Amino acid sequence: MIANNMKHALFCAVITLVISYPILGFNLEARGVDITISGASTFTLVMVALAALVVFAFQLFRDHIMSALAAIPKPGSDSHKEPMEENRRAQIQSWILTGILVLALFWPFFVSRGSVDLATLVLIYVMLALGLNVVVGLAGLLDLGYVAFYAVGAYTFALLSDYAGFSFWMSLPVGALLAALFGLVLGFPVLRLRGDYLAIVTLGFGEIIRILLNNWTSLTGGPNGIGGIPEPTLFGMEFGRRVKEEGNTSFHETFGIAYSGEDKVIFLYLISLVLAVFTALVIRRFMRMPVGRAWEALREDEIAARSLGLSRTAVKLSAFTIGAFFAGFAGTVFASKQGFISPESFVFLESAIILAIVVLGGMGSQLGVILAAVAVTILPELAREFSEYRMLIFGAAMVLMMVWRPQGLIPMRRIHIELKKQE
Amino acid sequence: MLEVQNLSMRFGGLLAVDQVSLDVKEHEIVSIIGPNGAGKTTVFNCMSGFYQPTGGKILFEGAEVQGKPDYKISLLGMVRTFQHVRLFSQMTVVENLLVAQHRHLNTNLIAGLMKTPNYRKKEQKSLDRAAYWLDRVGLLDLANREAGNLAYGQQRRLEIARCMVTEPKLLMLDEPAAGLNPAETKDLNRLIVSLKEDYNVSVVLIEHDMSLVMDISDRINVINQGRPLASGTPEEIRQNDDVIKAYLGEA
Numbered sequence: 250m251i252a253n254n255m256k257h258a259l260f261c262a263v264i265t266l267v268i269s270y271p272i273l274g275f276n277l278e279a280r281g282v283d284i285t286i287s288g289a290s291t292f293t294l295v296m297v298a299l300a301a302l303v304v305f306a307f308q309l310f311r312d313h314i315m316s317a318l319a320a321i322p323k324p325g326s327d328s329h330k331e332p333m334e335e336n337r338r339a340q341i342q343s344w345i346l347t348g349i350l351v352l353a354l355f356w357p358f359f360v361s362r363g364s365v366d367l368a369t370l371v372l373i374y375v376m377l378a379l380g381l382n383v384v385v386g387l388a389g390l391l392d393l394g395y396v397a398f399y400a401v402g403a404y405t406f407a408l409l410s411d412y413a414g415f416s417f418w419m420s421l422p423v424g425a426l427l428a429a430l431f432g433l434v435l436g437f438p439v440l441r442l443r444g445d446y447l448a449i450v451t452l453g454f455g456e457i458i459r460i461l462l463n464n465w466t467s468l469t470g471g472p473n474g475i476g477g478i479p480e481p482t483l484f485g486m487e488f489g490r491r492v493k494e495e496g497n498t499s500f501h502e503t504f505g506i507a508y509s510g511e512d513k514v515i516f517l518y519l520i521s522l523v524l525a526v527f528t529a530l531v532i533r534r535f536m537r538m539p540v541g542r543a544w545e546a547l548r549e550d551e552i553a554a555r556s557l558g559l560s561r562t563a564v565k566l567s568a569f570t571i572g573a574f575f576a577g578f579a580g581t582v583f584a585s586k587q588g589f590i591s592p593e594s595f596v597f598l599e600s601a602i603i604l605a606i607v608v609l610g611g612m613g614s615q616l617g618v619i620l621a622a623v624a625v626t627i628l629p630e631l632a633r634e635f636s637e638y639r640m641l642i643f644g645a646a647m648v649l650m651m652v653w654r655p656q657g658l659i660p661m662r663r664i665h666i667e668l669k670k671q672e
Numbered sequence: 673m674l675e676v677q678n679l680s681m682r683f684g685g686l687l688a689v690d691q692v693s694l695d696v697k698e699h700e701i702v703s704i705i706g707p708n709g710a711g712k713t714t715v716f717n718c719m720s721g722f723y724q725p726t727g728g729k730i731l732f733e734g735a736e737v738q739g740k741p742d743y744k745i746s747l748l749g750m751v752r753t754f755q756h757v758r759l760f761s762q763m764t765v766v767e768n769l770l771v772a773q774h775r776h777l778n779t780n781l782i783a784g785l786m787k788t789p790n791y792r793k794k795e796q797k798s799l800d801r802a803a804y805w806l807d808r809v810g811l812l813d814l815a816n817r818e819a820g821n822l823a824y825g826q827q828r829r830l831e832i833a834r835c836m837v838t839e840p841k842l843l844m845l846d847e848p849a850a851g852l853n854p855a856e857t858k859d860l861n862r863l864i865v866s867l868k869e870d871y872n873v874s875v876v877l878i879e880h881d882m883s884l885v886m887d888i889s890d891r892i893n894v895i896n897q898g899r900p901l902a903s904g905t906p907e908e909i910r911q912n913d914d915v916i917k918a919y920l921g922e923a
Contacts, residue, residue, distance in 0.1 A: 534784065535784075535785075538784040539770070539774050542767055542771045543771060545760065545762070545763055545771075546760045546763070546771040549759075549760035549763060550758045550759070550760055550761075552722070552754075552758060553754070553758035553760065554760075554771070555742045555746070556720060556742060556743075556746055556752055556754075557743075557746060557751065557771065557834070557838060558743050558744075558746040558747045558751075558774060559743055559774055560741075560743050561743070663763070663767070663816070663818065665816050666764070666767070666799065666815065666816060668799060668802070668803040668806070668815050
């Protein structure tokens with residue numbers, strides 16, 4: 250037993266060394282035009298050795314450690330507890346959600362501008378993830394090009410404001426509808442595809458949109474992007490120091506308060522909050538409607554669904570279209586928040602991150618997806634010092650999640666339907 | 673009400689179904705029997721639109737349905753079960769029945785989002801219908817269980833209930849007794865007869881359990897190696913020499 254563990258532990262320790270020493274042990278330094286390699290500081294080397302030692306010790310005494318861990322009762326597990334009564338649980342949940350929402354409404358007035366800005370970004374990701382959740386989590390269609398619809402929403406707003414002078418509020422529905430239209434159009438060719446094939450086609454579609462935006466220089470400005478995208482207005486009141494458009498008034502003058510750059514940020518945050526809540530509520534309704542059940546039925550068993558009279562075409566297209574619609578929403582908000590967009594913002598990595606959020610949160614589970622969106626967006630910001638290892642940490646977190654909680658942070662709960670006894 | 677005329681189905685060089693004819697009148701239970709690999713399920717797949725038959729006609733209430741997409745055939749009122757149970761296993765038992773009533777429901781998205789009175793009325797009606805059928809097949813207490821967690825016999829019954837909530841005119845059952853114990857088979861027997869008697873549904877049945885087939889069928893069609901071998905009442909089939917030969921081998 251021990252001898253067996255010893256061999257395994259040695260192997261693991263050596264692997265740790267082999268992987269971490271080249272990554273951490275060498276530094277590339279640019280001296281003029283030359284690049285030289287220099288060894289890392291002794292401290293780093295000691296830490297690498299220490300890490301290998303920890304791995305070795307853990308693997309050697311793995312059985313003891315694991316059994317000791319198993320002995321600790323898990324606080325989260327309620328397998329032996331009576332399940333809470335259904336309506337009571339729902340009641341408590343709705344109270345907590347209302348509380349969080351109220352907190353989210355007033356919170357930005359007490360924190361720094363940077364945090365509010367980050368929170369807006371979080372909410373944009375919440376919208377995106379909720380939309381993708383419809384396509385991947387509910388309908389079971391693996392979409393790797395979701396960012397394309399996000400780009401459509403953002404560019405619609407940018408172009409409309411640039412060429413036709415549309416405001417944020419006019420562009421919001423237009424951007425969402427146009428993204429939905431793109432979803433519909435993409436839906437048609439991929440209807441027959443499933444699984445891997447679908448993933449590859451959607452991946453291609455995402456890249457096509459990005460490359461198109463990159464190369465259609467006369468319209469989109471190519472890699473230079475589009476700047477000067479207006480911020481949203483509140484009933485015609487602008488949030489800038491000076492009014493840009495004629496006929497508008499400025500927010501701070503109307504209310505006779507001193508100009509503050511923060512007003513604008515907070516306003517955008519509140520808009521995102523309202524839109525994210527709207528997205529969550531609408532999709533929640535959809536999930537309990539025939540269309541939502543049809544999505545899931547098609548994911549569970551396509552043949553059975555068809556034999557019961559569900560049209561594969563209609564169901565898949567509706568999932569694609571509705572998912573894309575909310576990505577368009579998020580795109581419009583994003584364009585307005587940044588004030589400048591370029592194809593850089595819509596690379597494949599974005600699609601991957603949104604998909605990761607959905608998988609981490611728990612496919613189909615709205616609460617889980619929201620939580621994961623918050624975590625995935627905020628954690629890298631908190632870990633700024635380790636910015637070089639961000640993707641490393643992200644990957645490790647994904648692996649650990651899949652090992653310990655493959656069903657996601659908060660797995661989807663089925664709604665409980667009360668039936669009346671028939672006489 | 674259903675008429676299958678000279679149905680043929682060819683997969684490459686293999687003629688799986690060859691000139692099979694079949695007719696089902698209203699208020700009738702018709703069985704298709706035959707050895708394994710005889711092409712019974714292929715006939716079903718052609719009838720329900722999963723396959724496009726390479727020859728022959730299928731008339732349902734006088735209209736040709738061969739080659740129509742499967743979901744349209746199902747909407748006409750021909751609904752089937754599967755040899756291997758195909759439930760939406762991660763959805764609850766009620767949800768399985770609600771999905772099946774898709775066409776009875778108001779699928780207008782806006783009406784659903786607004787919860788219009790009309791939408792609610794229909795939703796309630798479909799819930800009532802689901803409850804009725806769950807009660808009928810004895811699964812009401814398990815309504816909020818995940819369908820995949822049910823016992824096998826319960827899954828079989830749920831699949832039949834799921835067909836019945838669509839209010840079909842013709843029900844096609846593909847080996848409904850497979851994997852059931854004798855007591856469950858007896859229940860199934862009663863259920864199928866009651867579907868015919870009380871709900872006025874015609875039934876086409878593929879089955880290997882001879883006691884079930886002989887008990888409840890009004891007429892039986894025997895298929896062997898894709899070809900029709902015999903058809904008639906259970907009594908006639910029991911005494912048919914060809915059938916005995918096909919089933920028992922030549923003495």
